[in-house]
Amino acid sequence: SYVVTQPPSVSVAPGQTASITCGGNYIGSRSVHWYQQKPGQAPVLVVQDDSIRPSGIPERFSASNSGNTATLTISRVEAGDEADYSCHVWDRFSDHMIFGGGTKLTVL
């Protein structure tokens, strides 16, 4: 079955740019979605279909998807961005949903 891989953790200083990757075989040919989950809260969709920001999500959140890597980029990182970020793809061959293992973003 299809597998997507995320780094367990990423650290960044406030005001800097954080990049969180989601790797998978030819992931660029699939739609990738990203979720933010803060401790004790339900996940929140922050990017859908590779690069579309849902209403209410700051412009600081952007994403891209090409080749074997999808990337979530958070510009001008704030303390409030500290959370777990998970990628999600639909495997059209099996018709199953796949989540990455999640990346913990730490704001130094």
Added chain:
Amino acid sequence: EVQLVQSGAEVKKPGESLKISCQGSGFIFSNYWIAWVRQMPGKGLEWMGTIYVGDSDIKYSPSFQGQVTISADKSISTAYLQWSSLKASDDAMYYCARQGGGTSCFDYWGQGTQVTVSS
């Protein structure tokens, strides 16, 4: 306003049965796929399965096929996740989520139901 409201926390013993619920409002529930997602303590999100409420078409993750049952009652805009015999390994937070129209993303999530299984 779109909302998914889940039933409250449960404490059960191994071998007991359980059915948790997810009620939608603010949208036409029967027109959407509703998914269930497990999150074990300190771990990532795992897709368990998805039901199209309109006709109860269900897709299960191979990891959960035969272990749980997903169902829905469109007359009361509610989806369900049930176990016939809980195991200690079922101890987790369970979320329902709406799959967006025309996309595979989960655009709205319930608040989660904590299931504790302990003897």
